[in-house]
Amino acid sequence: MPNPIKPEKSVVTTCAYCGVGCGFKAETRGEKIVRMIPWKEGKANHGHSCIKGRFAYDYYNAPDRVLTPLIRASIDDPWKSVSWEEAFAYAAGEFKRIQAKFGVKSIGAVSSSRCTNEEIFLTQKLARAVLGNNNIDNCARICHSPTQFGLTQTIGAGAASQHFDSILQADVIMIVGANPTEGHPVFGSLMKRRIREGARLIVIDPRKTETVESAHCKADVHLAIRPGTNVAILDSIAHVIVREKLYNEAFVHARCEVAEFENWKALVGDDKYAPEVIGPIANVDPADIRRAARLYAGGPNSTIYYGLGVTEHSQGSTGVMCLGNLGLSCGMLGREGVGVNPLRGQGNVQGGSCLGSWPHVFSGYRFVTDHATRSSFEAEWGVTLDAEPGLRLPNMLDAAVAGSFKGMYIMGEDPVQSDPNQHHVIAAMKNMECVVLHDLFLNETSKYAHVFFPGSSSLEKDGTFTNAERRVSRVRKVIEPLAGLQDWEITVKFMNALGYELSYDNPGEVLDEIARLSPNYSGMSFALIDQIGSAQWPCNKDAPQGTEVLHREKFPRANGLGTFMLTDYVPTAERTSDRFPLLLTTGRILTQYNVGTQTRRTPNSVWHPEDVLEINEQDAIARGLQDGDWVQMSSRFGQIQLRARISERVNPGVVYTTFHHAKSKANAVTSDLSDWATNCPEYKVTAVDVVRIRVPTGTASLEAARLEAAE
Amino acid sequence: MWHEVRGLKDDVDLGTPPRDGPPVSLEIDGQPVTVPAGSSVMLAAATAGRAIPKLCATDMLEAFGSCRVCLIEIEGRNGFPASCTTPVAEGMKVKTRSEALTRLRKGVLGLYLSDFPRNEIPGGWSEFHETLKAEGITSHPYGEGGANHFDARVDDSNPYFLFDPTKCIVCSRCVRACAEVQGTFALTIDGRGFESKVVASQNQPFLQSECVSCGACVQACPSHALVEKSLFDGEYKHA
Structure with a gap:
């Protein structure tokens, strides 16, 4: 075997896969990526990696990568390769025609958590400033939208309270509806390190995942609940905490709305949430519910990490609130080693969430109905913005089926494969007159698209990602974009074709615009990240290098106090029957x-x-x-x-x-x-x-x- | 574990994990240096800009002390301790270079060299190759035809990396990376003495083993025995 050939160049960038957001050094020879080496100074991964980021990067070079723009008048026609100019002109012409015929609100846009912050921001700017409506949604709708809602309601911020390293100071780790060793492997390895050092582990998951038991890592309590009983089990854990007075009264009195705490106590303290009642419903041993509650409340540092097993339910938001309530009641917030933390699925779900890719809020979750916020955007963008919240993605699809919604710009998503009830999604797609898809490959959705913009992989563009711990890291261009344009350039040129004049020299200027318009990002810039590696929001004049742990002094709510939401368990309407047992x-x-x-x-x-x-x-x-x-x-x-x-x-x-x-x-x-x-x-x-x-x-x-x- | 992961630097290998104890001052080759208590002499030397040659040590893994390349002399102490497993002490005076140390290192590196494929030495750029170059080792006194591992079969079952045992120096960095960094415990050392070899699971091909292909072992390997297939042209160029 000869010696390996030494790479010539290396560029530090951020992995495009899961929400851990590992730093990598992408090594190249000529215009070919030959190796990805985990970056030892990457604050999310400390030099570690998983199979996806480390090895599975060659998709960018796959033979079926689309390298020229495509258009067609009907989805029954074959695709026609065209120039970029022609594709922009055709798509813009169609969107204008549709809006003239069916109204301003007959078109919307969807961004993806695989896009950079800058691209997500530009896509919502396209919807609001150029299309003139708030029909903008993103794929967090189908994964972590309940996180934003549920956590904001209780602790004031729809984001992880901690940084990943915080787990190294945890004594009790509670994993709910997540499987970090498979879904977030590098964080999973960090968690296992802490467990090998003696931390206790509680897992709530219907399945005996690898997280429940693997070499030198075994859950102290595994609540293998019946799917759909999250809220019941979490209320039952709360019940034990309330009845056995395991809560942290001093914390609640100092940091929370006490009246709401009392209401919550009355609800979860009710006999209907006793482990002996909930155990049989959730199919777990009541004694295990008590053990889990005592372990969690006992800490001294207990931390919660959760995933889509909490959010993707008819009571998803309620489940998230349960976790917020638990953290508050036991005083497990506001310092190292504790917290309530969503594990985000995709590289930039957090960015997608906090940069205004929603029909009702601008970046920083500020409502489009709020005059002052809207005015700040109007001043920056030079247009009048719609004050009415737009359609959510599922509502856009419903409206398309109903016939009032006719066009969509989809950036980096495949709703036909990833959204629920595929038949309905296909019916919606078929009913639209112009679907513009912006992606690397033709996919299930492209079967119903009229325009295809060939995008750039994250190895071919500049920008930033915000990972699951609110950490903003640089995505750096390693090789030239295969189809000629970086994704942010494509969106800008499409906006130009639609008649909106704007230009940026580089996506750093988009981040500057984000910083001007978003309080949590106000201190972010390419220069800062280049200098210190990465920064967690809030990053502003009070925290010029970002913030690792949230809620140290107060919660970001109007009165600074955390509050308790009432989380009554309502079983899902989806139930087993003789036919579907x-x-x-x-x-x-x-x-x-x-x-x-x-x-x-x-x-x-x-x-x-x-x-x-x-x-x-x-x-x-x-x-x-x-x-x-x-x-x-x-x-x-x-x-x-x-x-x-x-x-x-x-x-x-x-x-x-x-x-x-x-x-x-x-x-x-x-x-x-x-x-x-x-x-x-x-x-x-x-x-x-x-x-x-x-x-x-x-x-x-x-x-x-x-x-x-x-x- | 806090400082051990958060204190890592990209461009230097401190040899052993960073610690965060109270400051300890010592002298390395006459040069004063202050490092946190619990640090190794190897880390102190690297911090002082007097990096000590090493093979089995790297700062993402706890010290192991098996390669015997990082030997040092300490004033007032007998013998030649390994700098990776020796913790710093206040006022310690360490010598990283001496005639005796050079002789010892040369002997150890010569032994490694005698069981390394000869035609794989030129053009190599692994830590092992760089260490040989730095120490000026180009030959060994043991002749050809002695016991060796040159016939060992390459395991190329994993799509992304291969394991060529002929280049393995059995330093255990891969085994320890799998355990300490990844936490999968898929690798082990099978056999003893000259017969010891790195194996996956129950002596299975990597692809059939518990290996999760995180790459930690490949990154840890100092001799390109575990190496990315993508670094080769031709045969190992992947899809």
Whole structure:
């Protein structure tokens, strides 16, 4: 074996995969990336990495990458390659025609958490300043919108209270509806370090995940709840804390609204939330609920990390509020080692959330209805802005089906694959007259698009990402954009084509604009990040280098106090029946990432070539299933075919699958229920049944694809 | 663990993890340096700009003391302790270079060299190669044909990296990175003495093992025995 060839150049940048936001040194030879080395000074990863960021970067170079803009008059026509100018002119012409015919509000935009902060900000600027409405949403709608709402209601900020390193001072770690060792692997490794040092671990998850038990890491309490009973179990934990007086009265009196605390105590202290009542509902041992409550309240430093297993429910926002309430009641906020922290799925969910890519708020969660805020944006942008909140993505799709919504600019998202109730999404797409898709690859949504802007991967552009700990890090251009333009340039040129004059020399100027218009970002600049590596918001004149731990003195609410929300448990309408006796829940696996756009184009598919259905042996025996059999899974909403894996990770009555592969269409079966407050879809609970089938038609080609991927 | 991860610097390898104890002052080759208590002499020397040659040590991992390249002399103490496993003490006077140390290091590095594929020495740029260059080691006195591992099979089962045991110096950095940094414990040293070798899980190919391909072992490897396939042209150029 010869010696390896030494890379020539290295650029420090930020990983584009999950919300950990690892720093990497991207090494190149010529215009080719040859290696990604984790950056030792990366404050989110300290020189560590996972398979995705470290190795699965070659998707940027995949043979099916689209390198020229495409247009077509009808989705039944073939795509036509055109110049950038022609694509911008065509898309702009269509949008103007539609707005003239169907009204200003017949068009909207959607940004993605894979975009940089600057791109997200520009996309909402496009909707508000150029299209003239507030029809702007982002994909956090379908993952962490309840986080923003639920945490803001209780502790005043819809963001992680801590930095990742804070876990190294935690004595008790409570993981709710998250699987960090697979979903956020580098944070998972940090957590395991702390557990090996002696921290106690509580896991609330229907599934016995790798986080529950792995080498030298075992949960002290695992509450393997029935999917959909989060709020019940969290209320029951609160019940124990209240009845056994384990709460931190001094903290509550100093930092919280005491009257609301009393109301909350009365609610969760009610007998209906006693472990002996909730245990049978949630299918867990009441003694374990008590143990979890005592461990958490006992601290001394207890911290909560949670994921989509909390948010993606009809009571998603309520679940988040439960966590806020718990943190406040036990005084587990405002210092190192404690906190309530969402684990964000995508690289820039936090940025997507806090930069105004929402129909009702500007950056910093300030309402579009607020005159003073709107005026500051109007002054900066030189236009009059709409005071009426716009449509959320699900509402845009509903309006499209109804016929009043006709055009959409989608940046870096694949709603047809990733949004719930696929049939409905497709019907909406088909009803629109101009769908402009901005992405790296043709995908499920592009089947219904009229214009395709070939985007740049995060290796081909400049900007910033905000990770799950509010940390803003630089994305730096490692190689020239393959299709000629960086994503932010594409959005700017599209705005120009729509008749809005603006230009930036570089995305640093967009960040400067963000800083001028967003209090939490007011101290951010490329220069600051280049100098200190990264900075967590709030970053302003009081905290010129950013803020690691929030809520030290007060909570960012009008009176500075935290408050308690009433979190009555309301079971989801999605229930099992004779016809659909099993509960399906979904999740992620280490080697694949979300709908797989990136990872399926890398050798990562060797590890996970297809989505499989995990089913308990009891349920498998009752259905005559053997490990590896093909099954049809049906719900009230649709059916899919995939292979079964008999697994002890799920309890009887629960089945589990991942959603990484388009061909298995997991979201064809998920329900159309959603969070009561934010419309975040209830992906985590669907009543289904599973029957064995013969090898399905078309499997020959599936098998071939699988083998090909495995090679 | 706080300072151990937060005190890392990109452009230097302190050799052992940073600590945050109260200040301790000592002398390295006559040069005064102050480092936190709990630091190793190796870290103090690196801080003083007198980096000590090493193979099995790196600042992302706890000291292990197996390669015997980082030996030093300490005034008033007997022998030649390894600087990575020796904690600093107030007033300590350390010598990192001497005739005796040069002789010892040369002997140890020669032994490593005698079991390293000869045609893989020119053009190499791993830490092992750089250490040989820095110490001026180009040959060893043991002749050809002695016991060696040159016939060991390359494990290229993982799509992203390969393991070439002929280049492995059994320093355990990969094993320790898998345990300490990643927390997966997929790697171990199988066998003893000259027979010891790095194996994944139950002596399985990497792809079939518990390995999660985080890359920590590849990053830790000082001799390019574990190395990214993407750094090779041709055969190992990935899809």
